[in-house]
Amino acid sequence: MIYIGSDHAGFQMKEKLKNYLTKNSYCFEDVGTHSIERCDYPIIAKSLCEKITNDDIGILICGTGIGMSIAANRFKHIRAGLCTTKKQAEMTRRHNNANVLVLQGRDMCYLKNISILKTFLLTSFEGARHEKRVNMLSEI
């Protein structure tokens, strides 16, 4: 399952990404927020991260992506990668086995975020020497 969430600054980007997911037949659940009214990104991040198990994927959006990235990475089962390029999306799946994609809601073209999302969804974890490092992330 894909879970998607944003604060108010990421709300409009979230709605556009949901259209993309629907058109491409991905199943997803929207954990909020549901309007442009101000809300607190740590609460949205927590709601989403608590739903992620096994092979689930999360998508989180705030203004810069940084607030969501800090909040999501507080959870030891989450590896949240803030991606502003396709290359980062590819590498964070291959090397970090990221299970949450964090995107910028502001100062970022919708089409660029779509191409980052596509790359994230279609790239697999490489394992090997990266496995040890990923395991360390649950232990530190």
Add this chain to the structure above:
Amino acid sequence: MIYIGSDHAGFQMKEKLKNYLTKNSYCFEDVGTHSIERCDYPIIAKSLCEKITNDDIGILICGTGIGMSIAANRFKHIRAGLCTTKKQAEMTRRHNNANVLVLQGRDMCYLKNISILKTFLLTSFEGARHEKRVNMLSEI
């Protein structure tokens, strides 16, 4: 105090940033790595984060910046912002009161990282409504 660290993929960028810090009379301590030989970013991130108290600043660098960002944000006293633009550096200081700047070591121009670092060092936290959200980051 400023603490700076990188894995092997960020080593050369770290050395260039250290030159900048020295030339501009910033005091800093290098927590490693000290060569381009492969090492594990979670270990470097942990060493740096355990040194950060009060008004200290950390700088962490790996290939994409994402591995370091995941690892550093495991620590509840750390707010690590992966910045690929000056605008993100400004906003993560103003809104997230970030105390660790994470930079891309690969696919990033040295001069761009310097301008991101300058912005990060010279921008202050805005407080107000952001204070509540920053406090939540220590509690979730």
